[in-house]
Structure formats: C-alpha cells, structure tokens
Amino acid sequence: MKGRFIVIEGLEGAGKSSAVATVTAWLTQQGHSFITVREPGGTPFAEALRDLVKQDWKEHITAEAELLLMYAARVQLVDNVIKPALTQGQWVVGDRHDLSSRAYQGGGRELGDEKLQHLKHLTLGDFQPDLTLYLDINPEIGLARALQRGDLDRIEKETLEFFHRTRARYREIATQESGICVIDASQDIKQVQRDITEALEQQWPA
Template sequence: MSGNFIVIEGLEGAGKSTAVATITNWLKGRGISYRETREPGGTPLAEAIREVVKNDWQEQVTPIAELLMMYAARVQLVHNVIQPALAAGMWVVGDRHDLSSRAYQGGGRELGDSTLQQLKKLTL
C-alpha cells in the first residue's frame, strides 16, 4: 500500500502552518497515520542546513549555493522520511517542497526553471 503526499506552498505568513495543522487534525480525527514535514528541515542534517540557510551571513550566499543547500536538505528528507512513510501507507503533509525552490531560487534568484528541472531529475 502507498500513502498520499500533500504539500502546502505559499509565502511567509500565508497560512501554511495553519493549513498543515488543519489537515493533520483531520487525519488524526479519522485515525489516519501521517507524517508532518517542513522544508528545509525534517532530518537532523536537513535541520542543520536550515540553520545555515536561515542565518544572516556577512558573506553573500550565491544563488547556486543556496539552491544546492535547499536540494541537499530536500534529498535527505525525501529519502529518509517521505519515501519510507509513503511506502508504509502513511500520509505525508509537507510545509513546502520543490515548488518553493522554483519560486525562490528559480524565479527570485533568477536560476531559471531549466536548472531546477535538471537538479530535480538528478537528485529526486
């Protein structure tokens, strides 16, 4: 049996956490097993990467370095948490996933969709 993967995307303060809480409360009320995730984060290494990405460095982080850190965290989360949960028939409810990289790094940091698609194909 395989599970379901629901991702909530949006800007800071858009209500993603509220939406995730609403969905997980609904699942819990029906006795459905689920796993809640966030990006970047969700594993010890991905959480460490989150701290690096969110830190206000005196050194400017290049767009490609930022993208690679986001994907490093994502790969850890997908392989160590999301895939096993789905394989076990659980639902996974995520606060962000790869669409955030398309918006923030692809659009905002001007890396383009082609770069992101190549990286996604290589890593996920």
C-alpha cells in the same frame, strides 16, 4: 496501501502552519496515520543545512549555493523520511517541497526553471506530491503578518520585489501543472480552512 504526500506552499505569512493543522485534522477525521515534515529540515543533517540557509552571513550567498543547499536538505528528507513513511502506508504532510525552490530560487532569485529541472531530476527523479495546496497572498500582507511573529531570517529580509517575483512564479506554475490547488490565503481563516477541506475531499472522496 501506500500513503499520500500532501504539500503546503506559499509566501511568508500565508498561513502554512494553520493549513498544516487543517490538513492533519482532516486526516485524523478520516482515520489516516500521518507524519508532518518541513523543508528545509526534517532530519539532523537537513536541519543543520536549514540553519546555514536561514542565518545571516558576512558574505554574499550566491543564488546557486542557496539552491544546492535546499536540494541537499530535500533529498535527505525524501529518501530518509518521506519515502519510507509512504511505503509503510503513512500519509505525509509537508511544509514546503520542490515548488518552493522553483518559486523562490527559480523566480525570486531569477535562476530560471531549466537549472532547477536538471537538479530536481538528479536528486528526486520523478518523485512528486500527490497534492499541493498553494496559499496565495499578496507579499505586502504576508510580510506584515510575518513581522508580527518576530525577527525575520535572511530570506524573509529580502526585497519586496523578490517576493513579488516569487509569487508570480508560484502562480505561473500553478496554472501550468496539475496537482496544485490554489487557495486564496487573504480570506478569513475559517474560509481558508473550508477551502482546504474542500480540496482534500475533492481529491480523495469518502
């Protein structure tokens, strides 16, 4: 039996790491074999691209260059890790996927969705997650949480307006497309965990 692909999405400080832990705990309870991956990254080449994307540069990084690096890393991960794992019957839990680019570059960088759809078709075809859990949080709250973790990377240092545009795009897509479950990430962590578990149980009843 083919595995399933579950993706965790959200702004900085939304609690993606805790959500991944909640999902993997549920998968373990259900007896499913699984792997976890992150984007950008997940393969040696993709991790090198992650470093390029995250670090500060003494030049302006264009939105288009950033976008292309994201999709280059993504297709490496999908083709070399995710698809083989799914074929072998493993479930895959991803920390970010294509929806991140549509929100951050499409919304935050204001590139729009048309360019991204062409790039997605070129690199991923019709490949998509079985379920996306979008952790929705106000950018002010999320960034305050992210600051508590330590130094911010290049993208995390963006303006508050950038993150409001990104959040707005996340929410817009979530209302338009199936397969995306919105989780209120501003709640108590226990309630967030319960909401995630409930979404998983609704998607795959015992």
